[in-house]
Amino acid sequence: MAKTNPQLENSPISSRTFTRREMLKTAGVGGIGVLIGASGFGGLLSITENKASSSKPDNIIPFYGKHQSGITTKPQDHIYFAALDVTATDKTALIQLFKDWTKAAALMTEGKPVGELSSNGLLPPKDTGEAAGLSPSQLTITFGVGPSLFVKDGVDRFGLLGKQPKELVDLPKFPLDALEEEWSGGDLCIQACADDPQVVFHAVRNLIRIARGKAILRWAQPGFQRTKQADPKEKTPRNLFGFKDGTVNPDVNNEKVMNEQVWIQPGDGPNWLAGGSYLVVRRIQMFIEVWDRTHLKEQENTFGRYRDSGAPLGKNNEFDLPDFTQKDKNDEYVIPVDSHMRVAHGDGTQQILRRGYSYSNGMDGKTGNFDAGLLFICFQRKPSKQFIPIQQRLAKMDKLNEYISHRGSAIFACLPGTKPGGFIGETLFT
Numbered sequence: 001m002a003k004t005n006p007q008l009e010n011s012p013i014s015s016r017t018f019t020r021r022e023m024l025k026t027a028g029v030g031g032i033g034v035l036i037g038a039s040g041f042g043g044l045l046s047i048t049e050n051k052a053s054s055s056k057p058d059n060i061i062p063f064y065g066k067h068q069s070g071i072t073t074k075p076q077d078h079i080y081f082a083a084l085d086v087t088a089t090d091k092t093a094l095i096q097l098f099k100d101w102t103k104a105a106a107l108m109t110e111g112k113p114v115g116e117l118s119s120n121g122l123l124p125p126k127d128t129g130e131a132a133g134l135s136p137s138q139l140t141i142t143f144g145v146g147p148s149l150f151v152k153d154g155v156d157r158f159g160l161l162g163k164q165p166k167e168l169v170d171l172p173k174f175p176l177d178a179l180e181e182e183w184s185g186g187d188l189c190i191q192a193c194a195d196d197p198q199v200v201f202h203a204v205r206n207l208i209r210i211a212r213g214k215a216i217l218r219w220a221q222p223g224f225q226r227t228k229q230a231d232p233k234e235k236t237p238r239n240l241f242g243f244k245d246g247t248v249n250p251d252v253n254n255e256k257v258m259n260e261q262v263w264i265q266p267g268d269g270p271n272w273l274a275g276g277s278y279l280v281v282r283r284i285q286m287f288i289e290v291w292d293r294t295h296l297k298e299q300e301n302t303f304g305r306y307r308d309s310g311a312p313l314g315k316n317n318e319f320d321l322p323d324f325t326q327k328d329k330n331d332e333y334v335i336p337v338d339s340h341m342r343v344a345h346g347d348g349t350q351q352i353l354r355r356g357y358s359y360s361n362g363m364d365g366k367t368g369n370f371d372a373g374l375l376f377i378c379f380q381r382k383p384s385k386q387f388i389p390i391q392q393r394l395a396k397m398d399k400l401n402e403y404i405s406h407r408g409s410a411i412f413a414c415l416p417g418t419k420p421g422g423f424i425g426e427t428l429f430t
């Protein structure tokens with residue numbers, strides 16, 4: 001399980017840290033427009049540069065690096081996930097979009113607004129403003145491209161057909177899928193994660209705004225887990241069924257394991273994607289009202305773990321290895337054959353890096369129940385050998401299926417990282 005932030009490969013935090021909070025502090029109440037007007041933006045920057053170098057915020061996750069952040073990054077408290085449809089019809093516009101997004105994302109992850117602050121009362125401000133004064137909050141922004149960016153309705157939209165990886169195709173239909181168009185697919189995705197809900201919303205909102213005329217929102221879903229404030233020891237978070245969720249995950253601090261399981265390697269497919277990773281997202285509704293009427297033993301048999309400790313059935317501690325051979329006095333397996341953990345584990349050869357968040361979207365208008373569940377997100381090197389076989393098993397025989405329904409689905413190739421001066425998607429488009 002992820003215990004520390006492994007973004008060691010991303011470039012070190014810039015010494016020119018000029019955060020939203022510092023900007024307000026430097027300008028003083030009501031003074032910012034006047035200061036910029038008088039000295040120009042560069043002047044203000046240089047004042048703050050010197051001041052900030054001795055007090056670097058430690059809640060910045062570097063945007064630039066070999067890989068995009070937000071994949072092996074220790075999960076932050078909040079997510080805002082958005083899938084987009086591209087409306088632009090030429091490749092140049094698409095390239096410009098990725099250039100603009102890269103610049104804006106790099107600024108926002110450092111806690112800066114997306115454009116110069118302006119005192120021109122006749123223009124809308126470049127940044128929407130709701131994150132002014134907020135810290136960077138470990139914001140990560142991760143971009144991906146979906147299969148439909150390459151070919152849609154048989155049309156090679158941007159001359160990218162020859163570049164489409166074999167793995168980047170729509171997921172197969174699984175038994176019990178109840179997918180809805182309004183929660184599925186997308187030409188592009190943006191995953192914004194941070195320790196503040198307003199910071200993640202601000203990030204996606206500004207990126208969508210920048211995309212105006214080139215791409216539009218297709219679907220979006222915010223999500224959460226317990227905050228670090230509520231659980232300073234940062235134990236494994238619990239899902240909305242009350243169980244610890246995220247105990248077994250490949251070790252993000254082990255580079256060899258990440259190269260085997262998560263990062264696409266040169267030779268895996270087209271070279272433009274080496275250093276990237278496939279993201280599978282499933283919007284899974286959880287029938288919490290039914291679950292809340294289910295007795296504890298049944299709940300524990302459903303997952304194959306104890307609710308309180310998170311230990312595998314028959315063991316004492318959360319991180320004890322499960323014994324799948326152990327039987328009880330009735331000659332039944334202690335960890336039931338249809339339990340979620342056992343079925344997901346299989347023979348242990350397929351692994352995925354799970355990075356999901358709970359969601360709650362108010363009431364399901366059709367039933368009067370909560371519309372709540374798991375925004376399941378996982379990263380992997382080869383979906384055909386990782387998510388797909390696991391989900392095929394789960395869809396067939398997971399006891400958890402009585403309590404959940406897969407409502408949305410999409411797959412994206414998360415692009416490799418980039419250096420300052422470059423842009424996300426550069427390897428694909430040039």
Ligand SMILES: C=CC1=C(C)c2cc3[nH]c(cc4nc(cc5[nH]c(cc1n2)c(C)c5CCC(=O)O)C(CCC(=O)O)=C4C)c(C)c3C=C
Nearest residue numbers: 239243244245246247248284303341344345374390391404
């Ligand atoms: C296809 C992949 C998976 C889907 C979809 C999925 C949905 C899902 N899972 C939970 C809750 C738990 N999952 C747990 C373990 C677990 N789940 C998957 C895969 C999918 N889950 C894997 C690969 C594993 C690890 C298996 C192993 O090797 O042990 C657990 C147990 C604790 C843990 O390890 O995190 C819980 C709890 C829900 C609620 C859900 C859909 C709503």
Ligand SMILES: [Fe+2]
Nearest residue numbers: 340341344354
């Ligand atoms: Fe699971």
